[in-house]
Amino acid sequence: MNTFTLRQRRILKGLIGLFAVSMVLLLVVVNAPRSFSATPLTLELTVSAKDFREVLLRDWLQAPEPQGALPSCGIGVTYLPDIAQAGGALPSFGSLRCNLFVDSVGFVPAYVALLLFFTLAFGPPVATHPWLRQLLCVPAVAAGLFDVAENSMTGRALDDLIQFALVDATVADVTMASRVKWLLLSLAFAMLAWRVAVDATDDKPWNAVAAAACGVAVLALGAGGALVSHEAIGTGMAAALTGVGVLAWRALRPAPAVPPAPGA
Numbered sequence: 001m002n003t004f005t006l007r008q009r010r011i012l013k014g015l016i017g018l019f020a021v022s023m024v025l026l027l028v029v030v031n032a033p034r035s036f037s038a039t040p041l042t043l044e045l046t047v048s049a050k051d052f053r054e055v056l057l058r059d060w061l062q063a064p065e066p067q068g069a070l071p072s073c074g075i076g077v078t079y080l081p082d083i084a085q086a087g088g089a090l091p092s093f094g095s096l097r098c099n100l101f102v103d104s105v106g107f108v109p110a111y112v113a114l115l116l117f118f119t120l121a122f123g124p125p126v127a128t129h130p131w132l133r134q135l136l137c138v139p140a141v142a143a144g145l146f147d148v149a150e151n152s153m154t155g156r157a158l159d160d161l162i163q164f165a166l167v168d169a170t171v172a173d174v175t176m177a178s179r180v181k182w183l184l185l186s187l188a189f190a191m192l193a194w195r196v197a198v199d200a201t202d203d204k205p206w207n208a209v210a211a212a213a214c215g216v217a218v219l220a221l222g223a224g225g226a227l228v229s230h231e232a233i234g235t236g237m238a239a240a241l242t243g244v245g246v247l248a249w250r251a252l253r254p255a256p257a258v259p260p261a262p263g264a
Contacts, residue, residue, distance in 0.1 A: 004121065004251045012251055015113050022106035030098040032059040040099060044154055044178040045228050049166040052157060052174075060096045073098040093158060100151040108151075112144035115188050118247050122195035136191045143184035150177040175228065182225030182233060189217045189240055196247065206250050213243030 004012070032038035038059035046052045073094070116137050123133045153174045160166045193214035200207035220236030223229060 008117075008121070009252060012117060012248060015110060015117060016248060018106060019110035019114060022102060022110050025102045026099060026107060030095050030102055032099075033062045033095050034059050040096065040103070040151075040154060041178075041230065041233065043096075044150055044174050045230065046171055047175060047228075048168050049161075049171050052166060052171045053161060056093065056096075056158070056161070060093050062092045062095060073101045096158065097155065100155055104148045104151045108144050108147045112140050114244055114248075115140035115192060118244065119188075119192050119195060121251075122192070122199050136195070139184050139188035139191060143181050143188055146177055146181040146184060150174060150181055153177055179225045179228060182221050182236075185240075186218045186220075186222035186225060186236070189214045189221065189243070193218060193243070196243075204250075206246055210243045210246040210250070213239050213246065217243060 026039075035058075042059065043052065043055045046055055119136050119140065120133060123129075123136055126133060153170075157166055157170050157174055160170055193211045196207050196214065197211040200211055217236045217240035220232045220239060222236075224231075224233035224236055
């Protein structure tokens with residue numbers, strides 16, 4: 001697709017706004033209180049109940065809520081009663097609750113919608129391949145569903161740890177959902193890289209750059225999901241953001257002026 005309509009540009013601006021707001025909330029407002037660089041990714045890729053608890057206490061343990069910790073977004077129990085501080089004050093995990101909530105209602109819909117937007121924009125014509133356009137969107141939608149399920153399962157694992165007894169099988173389910181999500185995301189970016197590469201011609205070199213970045217994302221996210229590698233996933237996300245950023249810049253930049261016809 002060579003040009004984007006005014007309506008498409010407006011939709012894209014709204015999706016970018018939702019993505020940016022969600023990213024700021026996740027990184028600044030509801031990030032891990034013990035380490036700015038920590039994310040739920042580390043928690044969701046643990047391999048045992050013991051590791052889950054260690055990461056939880058290392059990255060997400062907060063001061064008691066009366067002393068200014070974030071509330072739990074109204075979702076579930078927040079305290080681990082066996083780690084009460086002096087005077088009986090109970091540390092909380094409100095930031096983790098809110099992080100999972102913001103991720104599910106903001107960040108996940110934003111990145112899925114952006115993937116769908118560009119996959120359809122560079123997809124084959126509706127008149128000739130309607131089934132193929134729908135098929136290309138399946139990995140992105142499935143990845144978003146697994147992401148939301150992963151967040152819910154992480155919250156459930158926290159509930160089990162607080163209220164009952166967290167077992168390795170529960171943590172293994174979270175890890176499996178996370179791995180499937182990353183593998184599906186790699187497939188979604190493979191679809192996008194293919195379609196953008198098809199559209200990359202000599203007069204559109206930025207399409208080739210975007211396709212290459214999405215290709216790196218495919219390899220890194222696929223390896224990260226298969227091997228449970230934090231480093232590969234981080235590389236893949238950076239490449240994915242680069243590829244989508246190039247596509248967004250290309251879509252939103254002013255269209256070149258059309259010279260008047262001779263004799264007009």
